[in-house]
Amino acid sequence: MKKTSILAVALLASLSFGFDWTFGLSGKCSQARKIVDTLGEKKSDAEREQAEKRILELCPDGAAGSFIKAVRYERDGKLDQAMTEYRQCLKEEASFPGASANLGNVYYRKGMYDEAALELTKALSIKDDPRYHKGLGRIYADKKMYPLALYHYGEALKGLPDDAALHTGLADIYRKQGMFDKAGEEYFKALSADSANEDARLGMAALYLDTNETDKAVSELKRLQTVNPQNKKIHLLLAEAYERKGDLRAAEYEYLLAGKNRSVELMEQMRKGNAYLQSGDYAKAVEELETALKEKPGDRQTLKKLGDAYMAAGRDDEAIEAYKEAALMKGGAADVHRNLGILYEKKGLLDEAVVEYREALRDDPDSVETRQLLADIYTLRGSFSQAIEQYREVLRMKKDSPRVHFRLARALAQNKNYKEAMSEYLTAVRLDPDNPDAQRELANLYRRNAMDDEAEKHYKHALRIRKNDVDSRNGLLAIYVKKKDVTEAISLLKENTELAPDDPSNFYKLGILYEFNKDYDTAITSYKKAVDLKGDHAKALNALGRVYMKTGRIDEAKTVLEAAKKADPRLEDTTALMGNVRDEVAPEPTVYRKRSYYSGGKKKRGESTRSARKGKKSRRSSGDGVERKASKGKKGKKSSEVSKGKKVKASPKSGKASSGAKGKKSAKGKKKK
Numbered sequence: 001m002k003k004t005s006i007l008a009v010a011l012l013a014s015l016s017f018g019f020d021w022t023f024g025l026s027g028k029c030s031q032a033r034k035i036v037d038t039l040g041e042k043k044s045d046a047e048r049e050q051a052e053k054r055i056l057e058l059c060p061d062g063a064a065g066s067f068i069k070a071v072r073y074e075r076d077g078k079l080d081q082a083m084t085e086y087r088q089c090l091k092e093e094a095s096f097p098g099a100s101a102n103l104g105n106v107y108y109r110k111g112m113y114d115e116a117a118l119e120l121t122k123a124l125s126i127k128d129d130p131r132y133h134k135g136l137g138r139i140y141a142d143k144k145m146y147p148l149a150l151y152h153y154g155e156a157l158k159g160l161p162d163d164a165a166l167h168t169g170l171a172d173i174y175r176k177q178g179m180f181d182k183a184g185e186e187y188f189k190a191l192s193a194d195s196a197n198e199d200a201r202l203g204m205a206a207l208y209l210d211t212n213e214t215d216k217a218v219s220e221l222k223r224l225q226t227v228n229p230q231n232k233k234i235h236l237l238l239a240e241a242y243e244r245k246g247d248l249r250a251a252e253y254e255y256l257l258a259g260k261n262r263s264v265e266l267m268e269q270m271r272k273g274n275a276y277l278q279s280g281d282y283a284k285a286v287e288e289l290e291t292a293l294k295e296k297p298g299d300r301q302t303l304k305k306l307g308d309a310y311m312a313a314g315r316d317d318e319a320i321e322a323y324k325e326a327a328l329m330k331g332g333a334a335d336v337h338r339n340l341g342i343l344y345e346k347k348g349l350l351d352e353a354v355v356e357y358r359e360a361l362r363d364d365p366d367s368v369e370t371r372q373l374l375a376d377i378y379t380l381r382g383s384f385s386q387a388i389e390q391y392r393e394v395l396r397m398k399k400d401s402p403r404v405h406f407r408l409a410r411a412l413a414q415n416k417n418y419k420e421a422m423s424e425y426l427t428a429v430r431l432d433p434d435n436p437d438a439q440r441e442l443a444n445l446y447r448r449n450a451m452d453d454e455a456e457k458h459y460k461h462a463l464r465i466r467k468n469d470v471d472s473r474n475g476l477l478a479i480y481v482k483k484k485d486v487t488e489a490i491s492l493l494k495e496n497t498e499l500a501p502d503d504p505s506n507f508y509k510l511g512i513l514y515e516f517n518k519d520y521d522t523a524i525t526s527y528k529k530a531v532d533l534k535g536d537h538a539k540a541l542n543a544l545g546r547v548y549m550k551t552g553r554i555d556e557a558k559t560v561l562e563a564a565k566k567a568d569p570r571l572e573d574t575t576a577l578m579g580n581v582r583d584e585v586a587p588e589p590t591v592y593r594k595r596s597y598y599s600g601g602k603k604k605r606g607e608s609t610r611s612a613r614k615g616k617k618s619r620r621s622s623g624d625g626v627e628r629k630a631s632k633g634k635k636g637k638k639s640s641e642v643s644k645g646k647k648v649k650a651s652p653k654s655g656k657a658s659s660g661a662k663g664k665k666s667a668k669g670k671k672k673k
Helices: 002-015 024-037 045-058 063-075 079-092 097-109 113-126 130-142 146-159 164-176 180-193 198-210 214-227 232-245 248-258 264-270 275-279 282-295 300-312 316-327 334-346 350-363 368-381 384-397 402-414 418-431 436-448 452-465 470-482 486-499 504-516 520-533 538-550 554-567 581-585 607-621 634-643 659-672
Strands: none
Touching: 024 045, 024 063, 045 063, 063 079, 063 097, 079 097, 097 113, 097 130, 113 130, 130 146, 130 164, 146 164, 164 180, 164 198, 180 198, 198 214, 198 232, 214 232, 214 402, 232 248, 248 334, 282 300, 300 316, 300 334, 316 334, 334 350, 334 368, 350 368, 368 384, 368 402, 384 402, 402 418, 402 436, 418 436, 436 452, 436 470, 452 470, 470 486, 486 504, 504 520, 504 538, 520 538, 538 554
16 A cells, blocks of 8 residues: 555656746747756757757747857857857856856867856856866866866865866875875775776876886887877876986887977987087978078988978978978888878878888888887778788897787777687786786686686786776675675675775675675665765666565655665656666676577577577576566466466466366267277
């Protein structure tokens, strides 16, 4: 009876929303304004697009319509038009916090920091939104007004505790102020929230340089480079690190990829004998070399040096033209083609870069560096077969290179050559066992081949190197759940809560495992912690209500289940029990899920039905899911009797006899004979 009441209340609540009592033009604009306030709740681009279209239909010339026009202009990068529409919106409705905040962000993107701060402060005076604090923190950090920046970042974190960008922003300020311990703590929090956050990892590398831990900086930056080889910040920090280590050739190369003029000292050591480039006066060097070229037109060496001077001065287009002309001259031009390839790669012209690197290899086929550059571009373009060919050539010349084995393994895995990829990953981890990415990716391959024991070993190794590697933790958790090793799964999730105490999802998953173990009191504690961290955590609220119902606390169950429905009206029926533990605690990527294949391409008749029945039975008996209580009504009883061979009377409507009746009739027929 009480369950029926709960459903009735939920139905009544669902019918009471969404009706608009406004009339006329002002009423339509009022309705449009309400839709604007719900835009942030839209889960997909299609839903958002539909809502924006509806707003423009209802109020094309009012504040809401101007706001949507501005948003679309901003989305398309038309900042001036966006500013005009946001201003028009605020002219129609001065107290429109979303418009003020968005206008502030547009001002920030255009470098108008004072105007940006004014608009965001105005928005904050109308509505206390953590996103507005975040915007102000970023502005004041750029203006080097660190006390104000720290205050606003701190306020933003109260509402957005899991925002990795906020922790990174705080860490950057602490690092610039020389507060290295605090900076390290905030970078760690950022990476706990998002292990792949590039800004946080770059900040950590810069922190290592600040604290004279150069080898750690190089190691971190190389890992980042494998993921995003086009990021100029990575190349610049690597150049600084190599320069500190005295590896000036490597430093020069990274400076080139970063698009930065190299230092005079570096040029003096790398360009001995060239008086123009030694001085660091690139403008003068260009002037003199251009004069020399007029006196001796078409001289390949002069053209090459002129290209070097242009490149050092940051005049890339002119450097390209000089190098192209030099490449037309006879004689060894491997370095000219290589530099051309680097310049094209900087400009994002990957096809042109490939052509130049291949030309460089034609003149100097034993250049390891050029082959690596070519292989990296092939990988970036998705030409994995060609990348594999180049990496293997590099290994032929330089066998014991863990970095090349690792990149070759990745290319092979992307090309679905899993067996060979595994072999290369094994070589990479043998040569460099402290590469957590190689350990994790090798573990992923083992999982793909259902070799969970080996995968578990490598996930654990990766976590010994990088304790907060979220991907390795998730992979290990999936293995524990698959093995039904609830004790280890709980232990791992407890570590997760210590590493990321502000992440509600870890407490929610812990609650599921405790509930699975029928430890309801501890499950309730975990679910409550998740809800404390995120008040509208619909799944945690739903699960808490479910446990309350199991333990007979019906009134409390009713309260939290209503809150769950309010947080997410699309939740499944609150009286339904939880589904599969593996899907809830550690959902696996599609690549790891096993697929069924049938010989001959077509299923045999009845095969689908038998598979479904078998799967249903398996799910009820296996420990993967939380125990489901089957209702034992008349229907269930009837099915049970049939399975035991008991007689069941035929339906008077169908006129068909049951198996028992049919058997009896058959027996009588035999007797007559």
